[in-house]
Amino acid sequence: MTAYIKARIDSGTLVAGNKLPPTQALAHQFNLSENAVYRAIGVLKAEGYVISQQGKGVFVADRRKVIAGPQRIKGIVQVGETIHHKSSTRVTPPAWVAEQLGEGECVNRVRTVNRGDLILQASQSWVHLDVAEVVPEILEPAACDPTWQAVYEDRSGKTLTVTKKELDARIATEEDITDLDLAPEDGPYALVVVRNIYAEEDKVLGVGEGVYRPGVPLSLA
Structure with missing residues (x-):
């Protein structure tokens, strides 16, 4: 049973x-x-x-699986969930991202995964500008269907691999509290953080980070 x-x-x-x-x-x-x-x-x-x-x-129960690694290329939402894309901006990446992507600008894509009005996950990715030559949509403030990685593979005929994935935790920052629409007075909050690095052969094309809402049970299998 x-x-x-x-x-x-x-x-x-x-x-x-x-x-x-x-x-x-x-x-x-x-x-x-x-x-x-x-x-x-x-x-x-x-x-x-x-x-x-x-x-x-x-x-x-309201219980989510953490989608990471190769599965994440195929999509980041689950049954009953929607993506709310917030922005796509050319930026100079933070130092830890630049160590992977290299120097120079990249595209920072910011979004949330929602179930109704509840924000379940705040995600962002930093994507190499070379990807924009194949997937110009990454420069637009809209979601790629299902992900920029999947669209890139389909159009280029090349394969992206996950060269590294990390599961981590941290105390919520002010930015996390805002992104996840948490009540500051109820903190501090402990958050689960998942990071993925995507590469074509030996060239890193993207770095992603997902921060999960506290209080929603997660399956980490």
Whole structure:
């Protein structure tokens, strides 16, 4: 039962807020005793898949997978989410990005991933200007469908690889609090940070950083 429900949640068939069937219905479906169903629900709760609401039932938890590495090239949103692109600007990159991209200007793309009005993730990427020759859309304040990396691969016929990915954490800065629309008075906040470096052969073409909203359970598998 737990494997079946987890698989449906992981695949997006069951989404955050969906209510699980009553205990008796689950017991009948899986040929279990009600005590066994209670234990299974306990496992799902412990692993962050579901939550209980007293007097209402058991519901799928608001839980996201961290998308990183090669998967991120194919898209950064999940079921029920949208991208809100904020800006695309030619900038001189911060020192840690310049170490990867090289000296000179690049394109800084800033966006959030939302579920309704809730900001789940604040992301930005620094993209080499060479990419603009193939994907001029990166200079426009709009999202690339599904990502600039995927569009670049499709048009150029070349393959981008993730040469490095990092999972980190930090205390939220003032910029993080603004980007994620957090209440400053409720801080300090601890944030999960994911960084990816994208390269064509030995040339780095992009560096990305995603900062995840605190309080939303994440699957780091």
